[in-house]
Amino acid sequence: MELSDEALCRRVAERDEAAFDLLVERYRERAWRLAWSVLRHAEDARDVTQEAFVRLYEAAGSFGGRARFSTWFYRVVLNLCLDHRRRNRWWRLWARDEDEAQGGGLLERQPAPSHDPVDQLGREQTMSALWAAVDRLAPRQRATVLLSVQEELSTAEIATVLKCSEATVRVHLHRALKTLRQTVERR
Amino acid sequence: MANHPDSDLVPYVRGELAPADRERVARHLEDCPECREDATAVRALLENLARSVPAPPPIHWGRWRAELRARLDGRRGRHAWWWRPVPLALSASLAGVLLVLAILGGPPRPTGSDPASVEEVLLGRRLELLRQLSLVERLDLLEDLDIIGQLDRLTATSEG
Ligand SMILES: [Zn+2]
Numbered sequence: 557m558e559l560s561d562e563a564l565c566r567r568v569a570e571r572d573e574a575a576f577d578l579l580v581e582r583y584r585e586r587a588w589r590l591a592w593s594v595l596r597h598a599e600d601a602r603d604v605t606q607e608a609f610v611r612l613y614e615a616a617g618s619f620g621g622r623a624r625f626s627t628w629f630y631r632v633v634l635n636l637c638l639d640h641r642r643r644n645r646w647w648r649l650w651a652r653d654e655d656e657a658q659g660g661g662l663l664e665r666q667p668a669p670s671h672d673p674v675d676q677l678g679r680e681q682t683m684s685a686l687w688a689a690v691d692r693l694a695p696r697q698r699a700t701v702l703l704s705v706q707e708e709l710s711t712a713e714i715a716t717v718l719k720c721s722e723a724t725v726r727v728h729l730h731r732a733l734k735t736l737r738q739t740v741e742r743r
Numbered sequence: 744m745a746n747h748p749d750s751d752l753v754p755y756v757r758g759e760l761a762p763a764d765r766e767r768v769a770r771h772l773e774d775c776p777e778c779r780e781d782a783t784a785v786r787a788l789l790e791n792l793a794r795s796v797p798a799p800p801p802i803h804w805g806r807w808r809a810e811l812r813a814r815l816d817g818r819r820g821r822h823a824w825w826w827r828p829v830p831l832a833l834s835a836s837l838a839g840v841l842l843v844l845a846i847l848g849g850p851p852r853p854t855g856s857d858p859a860s861v862e863e864v865l866l867g868r869r870l871e872l873l874r875q876l877s878l879v880e881r882l883d884l885l886e887d888l889d890i891i892g893q894l895d896r897l898t899a900t901s902e903g
Pocket residue numbers: 744746747748771775777778779
């Protein structure tokens with residue numbers, strides 16, 4: 557029988573290396589995707605992702621088991637991203653252009669079904685503009701959008717990750733979508 | 744139309760509302776073309792976003808694993824130190840620093856009745872406190888470098 561994330565985490569707290577490896581296997585892609593989407597910088601995201609698993613290894617014992625492991629771990633990743641971003645703000649401004657040049661391609665996943673190439677191009681441009689607008693949102697709004705749209709977390713789960721009320725998550729999401737709508741409608 | 748259910752539209756569209764709230768929003772949408780339009784736009788926006796999530800750049804997982812291993816090994820010696828009871832003088836000084844931080848921080852000053860902005864202030868403050876705390880931890884770490892060195896050797900001999 558496959559062990560739950562929570563059970564694995566309890567084993568990690570008892571220094572079970574195999575359990576740790578399994579959790580790494582299950583969560584590395586998600587951690588990488590989230591860290592990259594927050595930081596938009598491959599090296600930083602790599603650093604944060606590894607650090608998140610080190611923290612998991614060190615602090616598995618403090619996982620209470622009341623929340624789901626996934627929300628707890630998302631919180632670890634997000635906190636590390638915030639901390640990383642704050643410490644490296646001046647550096648990031650400098651390095652940003654270079655990183656964007658290397659960039660992870662937009663729209664690689666699930667291209668929209670369309671047969672008209674012109675329509676498709678216009679659509680891709682709109683979506684690129686939309687995600688660029690996501691990147692410009694205030695950090696908390698952006699986090700709620702990423703967690704809900706990209707990680708497919710429910711409002712309740714996002715509230716757990718961000719340690720705030722569901723009402724607050726709804727307000728953030730509402731404001732974020734309002735801003736994003738304006739971006740699309742201006743085009 | 745008094746109360747437009749603005750922030751309920753996203754959870755409504757995502758089917759996350761409790762039955763009573765869902766009912767309330769649905770009834771409102773029947774009578775309010777403005778909110779109906781908003782709900783349609785929100786649904787389209789969420790679908791478009793979900794379909795076009797930017798893919799992260801490819802990563803060499805083998806190398807990433809090796810780096811993670813190295814990081815873990817590097818931290819293990821220090822780890823043992825973390826679990827030791829904090830010496831009395833050190834914990835007293837840490838408590839002192841925390842007290843000063845708490846006083847300097849003062850009580851939270853929410854800017855309005857808006858729950859988002861209140862929590863934003865509190866969270867920001869908490870994050871800032873955490874940052875300062877980690878700075879304190881790093882300082883403590885430097886003071887205890889000798890002990891850590893000793894512990895590293897201990898771990899090496901017991902494992903090797
Ligand atoms: Zn309305």
